[in-house]
Amino acid sequence: MTATADRPLVLDPDRLFPADPGVRSVARRLHEAVRDLPIISPHGHVPPQWLAEDVPFGDPTSLLISPDHYIYRLLHAQGVALEDLGVGGGSLDEAQSRRAFRLLAEHWPAFRGTPSRFWMESELGDVFGIGQRLHVDTADAIYDQIAERLASPDYRPRALMDRFDIEVLATTDDPADDLRHHAALRDDPAFTRRVVPTFRPDRYLEPGRADFPQLVADLGRAAGVDTGTYRGYIAALEERRRAFKALGAVSSDHSHADVVTLALDEAEAARIYASAVRGEVNEAEATAFRRHMLVEMARMATEDGLVMTLHPAVHRNHHTATFERFGADTGHDIPYATEFTRGLQPLLDRFGTAPGFHLVLFTLDETVYSREIAPLAGFYPSVYVGAPWWFLDAPEAIRRFRGAATETAGFYRTSGFIDDTRAFMSIPARHDMSRRLDSAYLAQLVAEHRLDEEEALETAVDIVTTIPRKTFKL
Amino acid sequence: MTATADRPLVLDPDRLFPADPGVRSVARRLHEAVRDLPIISPHGHVPPQWLAEDVPFGDPTSLLISPDHYIYRLLHAQGVALEDLGVGGGSLDEAQSRRAFRLLAEHWPAFRGTPSRFWMESELGDVFGIGQRLHVDTADAIYDQIAERLASPDYRPRALMDRFDIEVLATTDDPADDLRHHAALRDDPAFTRRVVPTFRPDRYLEPGRADFPQLVADLGRAAGVDTGTYRGYIAALEERRRAFKALGAVSSDHSHADVVTLALDEAEAARIYASAVRGEVNEAEATAFRRHMLVEMARMATEDGLVMTLHPAVHRNHHTATFERFGADTGHDIPYATEFTRGLQPLLDRFGTAPGFHLVLFTLDETVYSREIAPLAGFYPSVYVGAPWWFLDAPEAIRRFRGAATETAGFYRTSGFIDDTRAFMSIPARHDMSRRLDSAYLAQLVAEHRLDEEEALETAVDIVTTIPRKTFKL
Amino acid sequence: MTATADRPLVLDPDRLFPADPGVRSVARRLHEAVRDLPIISPHGHVPPQWLAEDVPFGDPTSLLISPDHYIYRLLHAQGVALEDLGVGGGSLDEAQSRRAFRLLAEHWPAFRGTPSRFWMESELGDVFGIGQRLHVDTADAIYDQIAERLASPDYRPRALMDRFDIEVLATTDDPADDLRHHAALRDDPAFTRRVVPTFRPDRYLEPGRADFPQLVADLGRAAGVDTGTYRGYIAALEERRRAFKALGAVSSDHSHADVVTLALDEAEAARIYASAVRGEVNEAEATAFRRHMLVEMARMATEDGLVMTLHPAVHRNHHTATFERFGADTGHDIPYATEFTRGLQPLLDRFGTAPGFHLVLFTLDETVYSREIAPLAGFYPSVYVGAPWWFLDAPEAIRRFRGAATETAGFYRTSGFIDDTRAFMSIPARHDMSRRLDSAYLAQLVAEHRLDEEEALETAVDIVTTIPRKTFKL
Structure with a gap:
């Protein structure tokens, strides 16, 4: 598995496009036209307080794992205890939070083929500028990079x-x-x-x-x-x-x-x-x-x-x-x-x-x-x-x-x-x-x-x- | 949108075939073998009177819109009133009929991706020999061409x-x-x-x-x-x-x-x-x-x-x-x-x-x-x-x-x-x-x-x- | 139809792979890695007696038709009587068994597009080494080849x-x-x-x-x-x-x-x-x-x-x-x-x-x-x-x-x-x-x-x- 950890995280510009080269090139042109248009989000669950108070986000686990039922339910199905992931409001200390992030990395293969995999990699690559794949060997380094970014005003x-x-x-x-x-x-x-x-x-x-x-x-x-x-x-x-x-x-x-x-x-x-x-x-x-x-x-x-x-x-x-x-x-x-x-x-x-x-x-x-x-x-x-x-x-x-x-x-x-x-x-x-x-x-x-x-x-x-x-x- | 009106209506010989060139060429050969075989229609709703009396068809709207619930229901969903389309036996005069046809053209984008779009274009192109796309700018001209064809004995x-x-x-x-x-x-x-x-x-x-x-x-x-x-x-x-x-x-x-x-x-x-x-x-x-x-x-x-x-x-x-x-x-x-x-x-x-x-x-x-x-x-x-x-x-x-x-x-x-x-x-x-x-x-x-x-x-x-x-x- | 009988049975190495050449080549490499791994069969209906007593299999019909409801139900739907196929334990003599096999061959087009077609051809080709397609003209020859193989200890x-x-x-x-x-x-x-x-x-x-x-x-x-x-x-x-x-x-x-x-x-x-x-x-x-x-x-x-x-x-x-x-x-x-x-x-x-x-x-x-x-x-x-x-x-x-x-x-x-x-x-x-x-x-x-x-x-x-x-x- 080290091989995976060694390869960089690259978000292919053609991801999710049809495999056929002719159809793919049409899809590319269409996506090009909409890719950068503003986002309209008419239904969701972001707490308004976050924006009203411009609250800085906490640690990587409480941001990316504890509140995301897509992530923690599949970890639970893999045998991970919900309390180890900070689910349900139980707060985790730094060591526990880091351990939870490592649990995610360990079980990352369970997410193959799921949208969570796609979203998470997009977040890591596009939002946090992470260049490494999520893997048990990279979990700590990625955790640190995210934590560092979250401390910056750009991530409010x-x-x-x-x-x-x-x-x-x-x-x-x-x-x-x-x-x-x-x-x-x-x-x-x-x-x-x-x-x-x-x-x-x-x-x-x-x-x-x-x-x-x-x-x-x-x-x-x-x-x-x-x-x-x-x-x-x-x-x-x-x-x-x-x-x-x-x-x-x-x-x-x-x-x-x-x-x-x-x-x-x-x-x-x-x-x-x-x-x-x-x-x-x-x-x-x-x-x-x-x-x-x-x-x-x-x-x-x-x-x-x-x-x-x-x-x-x-x-x-x-x-x-x-x-x-x-x-x-x-x-x-x-x-x-x-x-x-x-x-x-x-x-x-x-x-x-x-x-x-x-x-x-x-x-x-x-x-x-x-x-x-x-x-x-x-x-x-x-x-x-x-x-x-x-x-x-x-x-x-x-x-x-x-x-x-x-x-x-x-x-x-x-x-x-x-x-x-x-x-x-x-x-x-x-x-x-x-x-x-x-x-x-x-x-x-x-x-x-x-x-x-x-x-x-x-x-x-x-x-x-x-x-x-x-x-x-x- | 004038661009659309300007481009000719062309029925591509490969329509509905798979995109992959290899599969497409097989599909073409199969279709070639069945394309011109007689039609067997063992269940439908054409009134027998039409054939018994060889009744000429009326105006384009009463032929193509008023009796076709695939067409008028989606127009209705777009906010068009059914009475404006001659639905339910209400007869339309020439001006109303022409206006109904224009309403269809105006709302034609609503039919993208539907079979009605495919059928209608096939009818326009193959049956009526129309060379223009349906569009608010071409609606009148297409209406006239269909009306003209319908007056001919070839369209009985x-x-x-x-x-x-x-x-x-x-x-x-x-x-x-x-x-x-x-x-x-x-x-x-x-x-x-x-x-x-x-x-x-x-x-x-x-x-x-x-x-x-x-x-x-x-x-x-x-x-x-x-x-x-x-x-x-x-x-x-x-x-x-x-x-x-x-x-x-x-x-x-x-x-x-x-x-x-x-x-x-x-x-x-x-x-x-x-x-x-x-x-x-x-x-x-x-x-x-x-x-x-x-x-x-x-x-x-x-x-x-x-x-x-x-x-x-x-x-x-x-x-x-x-x-x-x-x-x-x-x-x-x-x-x-x-x-x-x-x-x-x-x-x-x-x-x-x-x-x-x-x-x-x-x-x-x-x-x-x-x-x-x-x-x-x-x-x-x-x-x-x-x-x-x-x-x-x-x-x-x-x-x-x-x-x-x-x-x-x-x-x-x-x-x-x-x-x-x-x-x-x-x-x-x-x-x-x-x-x-x-x-x-x-x-x-x-x-x-x-x-x-x-x-x-x-x-x-x-x-x-x-x-x-x-x-x-x- | 003689043409079909004349063409050899060839099991294409790419069968069931995606048509797109790029995707197909990935599929090939993946399949290559698993093709020869041992079979784990954790649920099925093979009688344990077959293995305990290493019973030789009987004639081709009682092996391939009479016990396989995938095969005989579709023959039944085509109008073949179940008793002619040896279903339900009715034993067939040599002539009846051969006739049942011929009935399958006659109705073989009814299986186009079904998995039975895939499985049967794989069995004929891979297990029995048959080089002919199943067809009314080849049925007897194939029957004989299978019967011959079944008599050998290699087919116990x-x-x-x-x-x-x-x-x-x-x-x-x-x-x-x-x-x-x-x-x-x-x-x-x-x-x-x-x-x-x-x-x-x-x-x-x-x-x-x-x-x-x-x-x-x-x-x-x-x-x-x-x-x-x-x-x-x-x-x-x-x-x-x-x-x-x-x-x-x-x-x-x-x-x-x-x-x-x-x-x-x-x-x-x-x-x-x-x-x-x-x-x-x-x-x-x-x-x-x-x-x-x-x-x-x-x-x-x-x-x-x-x-x-x-x-x-x-x-x-x-x-x-x-x-x-x-x-x-x-x-x-x-x-x-x-x-x-x-x-x-x-x-x-x-x-x-x-x-x-x-x-x-x-x-x-x-x-x-x-x-x-x-x-x-x-x-x-x-x-x-x-x-x-x-x-x-x-x-x-x-x-x-x-x-x-x-x-x-x-x-x-x-x-x-x-x-x-x-x-x-x-x-x-x-x-x-x-x-x-x-x-x-x-x-x-x-x-x-x-x-x-x-x-x-x-x-x-x-x-x-x-x-x-x-x-x-x-």
């Missing part, structure tokens, strides 16, 4: 946002959040980029949760509205959406067990809400209410213009012992099959052609692209095919996405790429991967004479400019 | 059927239809091609419909049989199948919510039927009866020899307001998941090995190709894997189909291509797309030494000759 | 096991089996290869079977434990697992209608068991018990270390008449959709991170690779993504498998190839197909600069050495 969040040329960055925020970091960014004349919040109300729409009474009380407090009644609850949600919008929000984001929708009459909704506030709701009522609230969210969207994004059907916290020890979002959220056609019909029947309504459908069940989502987006002016998301945000999955969605919905009913990440350093690598793959896909269409190169070029540019701007109203 | 249906070399064309017909156009064609010595009806009894098998009593009364009238009892109803269906067969029908076609089958005993079937005729059937009974009737249709098929085709699992008329204004089949029929293995077991257990029985299984849920349909067709002599159909009748979907079905069922348990279209002008383009894709697929097998070129050639020819003839008993 | 099972360089061969065995052939192999100093049993308890875990009381009595007898009570039944299973392990078993193998798991408390399990032994269990109880027993099997695995393999969701004996005449496993087991995420949660919640527990998940529903199995294997140290299995063990299905699983689980959470076959002669061809396809897949990653060639080489070797050894504890 704001400087990187400029360097990465991120035009817009959307964060994900709780409806009861005071959004003070967003307000600070808005009020800071020194900050000229655009960071916007996203309204993520999931838990406030789930009356089956034990903490629902507390949650809606908090929501009411944040909104300055009494949420003791259903009407107050609705008013509080509307008020918080307004507050988010005032700070630049362009979308609300939703993830529930399914996307079944159901319009209850107000009396029934109010009755269930009243039970829920008393902690007396049963499962069927809770489910009906949540499904009703998805329709309500769509109704609000037609009024306040926030884009609505849905990404359902994940079994959260699959392994109880890991959840209890390390908390939520620690690598064991596992997808399952889902259904859009019949589930969304009540919502789309009401609002599918409502002027200005935008509904972006993400999925982890890729069977629905050709069967359900593309056909819906190919008819309803409101529906957009969401870019591949988590577990599918990788080269071959993205090719399958384009192959499944394009023939029915074309390019202009798709959403543009979202990175959906908390791993700030990986944002350029993720967008670059997407640009390379779309260039490759378009080049293939050119090679098969399904598109001419000029059209492909225009489409490639649209995919990273007009398409995300239109979808997310930016 | 019969002349085109000859020019397209359509050997057999199957239409889709209601069991109560008097089939007078088919009779006229049979009796017309000047008409030497073959146009045959297809028995499509869906609504007569759904006792849950409000109009079921009226429908079975009409059926009885058409058959000259009293449908007041279950036995009469069965006899009427058998009689109409005979009448269809007498006019050349080779198949019956079925599309219901699912393909679950169920054999009721006659007393129970008769009991439900009696309730249904009184309008008193409940949903469970209606579903059971419909499932039973699929088995009955198979039973009749084993007796009269009509091939049975199934294409289930579409949510019809998804958007109520559009349905109410524009009617059925207006672009918002959306597929959902379906199941063949267990659903068809009762039917196949009875008739799966019955001599002469042919059952062609189409799907919009492509997950079932490798999992269910190919395994069924790989055992039962009666089962054929239906060619990709609507939403899947596009280059990459067809490649996925071959990739999913061939390894289990080979080529000789598949059905041959069906165009399933009402867009008469697009028939050659659709069959040519299919021939190109099958040539490309076979060329790939040759390149990988899974097949030698001589075998590939024989298979390519079989796919457009012996295979559809055997499947559909032509 | 042990000689072939050496020639094929099969390092480990796992058979599949009934828990009540006395394993005398395995004991004989262990005790035979002349036999130096490794043949191990596999514990396959399916029917002993299904209390809904009519013969369950008899089965558990047999099990008790084999174990020397009274299975009159639930505790005795559990003890008997544990005892038989021990006996299997003592003879080299490394895994237990399980195939039920689904992989839903459920942990009953012991009292409830005992109650259902008691009912079942009296033949009084109802369907819900039987299902609950079977789901509970999957958890029990996992529990035992954490104690005795046997690897647990699951391959669910097949509708067995789909066609009753064929089952009644020819018995089980006669070509009409048809897959259906299944679910792993929620179904396995109770089992994984208990044992997913248990030290040493290995759970290999196979599927015939390929939609679950990217959605469920790879995410599970990408977190749980116990879970391995099983190689494509039956109906999916073909070139394009295997490519789809790698494309769907690798990006989430990498290579090192997959199981290595299993051949799952009773067709002893086809074992080298199957492993060679797999090695070619993995070389091709890795070469593609190299061509796209996702992996460098040295890493690809190391991975290719791991896939056939360390990976199956680790997964199956060999």
Whole structure:
């Protein structure tokens, strides 16, 4: 294995392009045209505080490993203990942090063929200027180089946002959040980029949760509205959406067990809400209410213009012992099959052609692209095919996405790429991967004479400019 | 964009062929051998009246846009109003028709990567001899050229059927239809091609419909049989199948919510039927009866020899307001998941090995190709894997189909291509797309030494000759 | 067709490699490195008696057709009667056997594009040294050549096991089996290869079977434990697992209608068991018990270390008449959709991170690779993504498998190839197909600069050495 350690890390300019020399040269030209365009990131999980306070990043492990579930879950599968990686907020001292980085290097072959490998190498090479491959023999040296860079002002969040040329960055925020970091960014004349919040109300729409009474009380407090009644609850949600919008929000984001929708009459909704506030709701009522609230969210969207994004059907916290020890979002959220056609019909029947309504459908069940989502987006002016998301945000999955969605919905009913990440350093690598793959896909269409190169070029540019701007109203 | 308008429309002879030069040259040779073979179209929706009366086609919009849901649904998704496109029978005057054609041209980029783009360009270039690309700057000129061609006798249906070399064309017909156009064609010595009806009894098998009593009364009238009892109803269906067969029908076609089958005993079937005729059937009974009737249709098929085709699992008329204004089949029929293995077991257990029985299984849920349909067709002599159909009748979907079905069922348990279209002008383009894709697929097998070129050639020819003839008993 | 018969059978050294010359040359180099490595076959259906008694094989038909459901089911679909092929134990005389072989040759075009075609040609060329293509004109000559070879000692099972360089061969065995052939192999100093049993308890875990009381009595007898009570039944299973392990078993193998798991408390399990032994269990109880027993099997695995393999969701004996005449496993087991995420949660919640527990998940529903199995294997140290299995063990299905699983689980959470076959002669061809396809897949990653060639080489070797050894504890 020493051989690997000895060879330099080189990021080939042709990576992810088709092997055929003719197609590759088309892909190169297309990518050339989009490579340096600004990044639009309309959905992700970077904490706004990082930018508001321009907090320097910590050590390499707490930056690159501890918060990245793509990385630590596969290490866990290889037998590495999560506590050794600083997962779940457990802080590591210098020696532990260095050891965690070495564990990653030791198990680096496990990442062959994964997007994490691509992103990490891009980060090492492009962001940190590392010239060595990750390997157990180079781990310490790379760790030191990253640590050194992180100490420099050039590696602070704001400087990187400029360097990465991120035009817009959307964060994900709780409806009861005071959004003070967003307000600070808005009020800071020194900050000229655009960071916007996203309204993520999931838990406030789930009356089956034990903490629902507390949650809606908090929501009411944040909104300055009494949420003791259903009407107050609705008013509080509307008020918080307004507050988010005032700070630049362009979308609300939703993830529930399914996307079944159901319009209850107000009396029934109010009755269930009243039970829920008393902690007396049963499962069927809770489910009906949540499904009703998805329709309500769509109704609000037609009024306040926030884009609505849905990404359902994940079994959260699959392994109880890991959840209890390390908390939520620690690598064991596992997808399952889902259904859009019949589930969304009540919502789309009401609002599918409502002027200005935008509904972006993400999925982890890729069977629905050709069967359900593309056909819906190919008819309803409101529906957009969401870019591949988590577990599918990788080269071959993205090719399958384009192959499944394009023939029915074309390019202009798709959403543009979202990175959906908390791993700030990986944002350029993720967008670059997407640009390379779309260039490759378009080049293939050119090679098969399904598109001419000029059209492909225009489409490639649209995919990273007009398409995300239109979808997310930016 | 003027650049696009200025470049000529050129249909590259290599379109849809693999990019690799070696594989491409094999694909070319295979396609060369099948390119000019007659078209067999065993399932589609061309009105027989067009050929019986050799009706001249109207203006370009009413020919190419208003009846083509592939075209107008994607325009609708782009925000174009269906009424502006003449959808649902609303007739457009000359100015409106021209404007609709311009709307298509304006939104033409939305079709990049779709099969509509391929078909339309093939029609413009090959059928109408247009040398310009569709673009907002060329729309009027192209409109005029098409209009001019349509005025010529060379563009009448019969002349085109000859020019397209359509050997057999199957239409889709209601069991109560008097089939007078088919009779006229049979009796017309000047008409030497073959146009045959297809028995499509869906609504007569759904006792849950409000109009079921009226429908079975009409059926009885058409058959000259009293449908007041279950036995009469069965006899009427058998009689109409005979009448269809007498006019050349080779198949019956079925599309219901699912393909679950169920054999009721006659007393129970008769009991439900009696309730249904009184309008008193409940949903469970209606579903059971419909499932039973699929088995009955198979039973009749084993007796009269009509091939049975199934294409289930579409949510019809998804958007109520559009349905109410524009009617059925207006672009918002959306597929959902379906199941063949267990659903068809009762039917196949009875008739799966019955001599002469042919059952062609189409799907919009492509997950079932490798999992269910190919395994069924790989055992039962009666089962054929239906060619990709609507939403899947596009280059990459067809490649996925071959990739999913061939390894289990080979080529000789598949059905041959069906165009399933009402867009008469697009028939050659659709069959040519299919021939190109099958040539490309076979060329790939040759390149990988899974097949030698001589075998590939024989298979390519079989796919457009012996295979559809055997499947559909032509 | 005579032309085909005249051309020699040549197995191209580049078969299944990518067409692009650059990628192909990488694939060649990778394959070169793994081509001659020993075969590890950790799951299959070769009868141990063949090796224990070194039984000479019979005629070509009873060797290559009668026991191979891949072959005879597609012949059946082409209209050939199963009895003419010697299926289901009906023995054929010399003339019938020769005629069956000719039937295969006649219908050989039906196998174009299938893996059977690849395997059969590899067997003919590589194992039997046949220089002619299978064709109706060559069938008799080929039959004679095979028959002649089979008469030679070089074609006895042990000689072939050496020639094929099969390092480990796992058979599949009934828990009540006395394993005398395995004991004989262990005790035979002349036999130096490794043949191990596999514990396959399916029917002993299904209390809904009519013969369950008899089965558990047999099990008790084999174990020397009274299975009159639930505790005795559990003890008997544990005892038989021990006996299997003592003879080299490394895994237990399980195939039920689904992989839903459920942990009953012991009292409830005992109650259902008691009912079942009296033949009084109802369907819900039987299902609950079977789901509970999957958890029990996992529990035992954490104690005795046997690897647990699951391959669910097949509708067995789909066609009753064929089952009644020819018995089980006669070509009409048809897959259906299944679910792993929620179904396995109770089992994984208990044992997913248990030290040493290995759970290999196979599927015939390929939609679950990217959605469920790879995410599970990408977190749980116990879970391995099983190689494509039956109906999916073909070139394009295997490519789809790698494309769907690798990006989430990498290579090192997959199981290595299993051949799952009773067709002893086809074992080298199957492993060679797999090695070619993995070389091709890795070469593609190299061509796209996702992996460098040295890493690809190391991975290719791991896939056939360390990976199956680790997964199956060999």
